[in-house]
Amino acid sequence: MNLNKVFLLGNLTADPELRNIPSGQPVCSFRVATNRIWNNKETGERQQQTEYHSVVAWRKLATIASQYLSKGGLVFVEGRLTTRSWEDPSGNKRYRTEIVAENIQLGPRNTQNLNVKNQETPKTISSEPEIKTNKDKSQKKEKDKKDDSIPTIEEGEDIDIEQIPF
Helix, strand or coil, rough: CCCCCEEEEEEECCCCCCEEEECEEEEEEEEEEEEEEEECCCCCCCEEEEEEEEEEHHHHHHHHHHHCCCCCCCEEEEEEEEEEEEEEECCEEEEEEEEEEEEEEECCCCCCCCHHCCCCCCCCECCCCCCHHHHHHHHHHHHHHHHHHHCCCCCCCCCCCCCCCC
């Protein structure tokens, strides 16, 4: 069994670029910078290294990424590595390794001076379509029925043991 999985948490280095390939499918490209910080064992000095990653999103995920991502924004990307090759105009073979995004989780809209209580819950975007079945709908109806049968008790009201559903 093989596994090709990438998880990145970093900041966009520029606004995403959205374009359509000849077949009409949208594709969005953007770069993410990640930082690695450590202390030098010999000097105790703090060290930092920045890596830059190319990310490509396709179809609906590409459209959403181009709408909601912007330079400097925090993003979590889940995807897979792929390497493509081409010949440049001078005849040299060129290679590029990219991350093909399968899920994107957006960070808070404003990353400066946020209090914990003011932070937005990150939104997850997946390239997989959400499929709802009749079974899901019937389970929701059953859950709604159960919730209606549980009595509510106001603050300060006495609790009747007969009302407890278990």
